[in-house]
Amino acid sequence: MKKIGIIFLLLIVVLSNGCQNSSAPDEFVIYFNSFESDSDITGWSGVTKESMEKTACPNGGNSSLHISGGCIQPAASLELSNISEGNYKISFWAKMGQSSQSALIVLAISEHSSESDKLAIPVTGNNWKYYESDNRLRVAPNQKLQLDIFVGGIIYADIFLDNIVIEK
Numbered sequence: 632m633k634k635i636g637i638i639f640l641l642l643i644v645v646l647s648n649g650c651q652n653s654s655a656p657d658e659f660v661i662y663f664n665s666f667e668s669d670s671d672i673t674g675w676s677g678v679t680k681e682s683m684e685k686t687a688c689p690n691g692g693n694s695s696l697h698i699s700g701g702c703i704q705p706a707a708s709l710e711l712s713n714i715s716e717g718n719y720k721i722s723f724w725a726k727m728g729q730s731s732q733s734a735l736i737v738l739a740i741s742e743h744s745s746e747s748d749k750l751a752i753p754v755t756g757n758n759w760k761y762y763e764s765d766n767r768l769r770v771a772p773n774q775k776l777q778l779d780i781f782v783g784g785i786i787y788a789d790i791f792l793d794n795i796v797i798e799k
């Protein structure tokens with residue numbers, strides 16, 4: 632019985648060490664949105680409660696954000712303040728309303744237009760697909776992040792977005 636007890640204790644030590652290692656991630660999520668309730672559009676401009684649609688990406692709950700546009704300005708935007716300095720990346724699920732359409736999802740430093748200060752991810756196709764930025768965006772102290780959804784140019788287009796994650 633004693634041996635079993637010691638083995639059991641060793642097992643607990645090994646398991647708890649493993650837990651300690653995995654509970655110290657160097658990345659953390661600063662923004663997540665699956666657009667499941669009316670309050671999820673808080674902070675967004677160009678978006679209303681009617682922008683929520685009852686379609687979702689895999690493991691994305693029941694609804695998503697549906698944005699349409701036909702303008703070269705962003706159809707919808709979100710500004711994030713109180714961002715600590717660091718390197719940020721973005722991921723999300725998206726699909727276009729029609730297969731011929733496309734959109735551009737841009738994560739940028741607010742009030743900045745330099746190409747190096749943004750992550751731009753083109754979205755194509757009308758099936759749900761996972762998108763992730765290849766690079767990270769460097770945010771200096773006191774800078775704000777802005778997420779812009781460009782959809783449609785001269786021609787009208789619409790996009791569905793779900794499970795947006797911005798992480799450091």
Ligand SMILES: [Ca+2]
Binds near residue numbers: 687695793
């Ligand atoms: Ca959702």
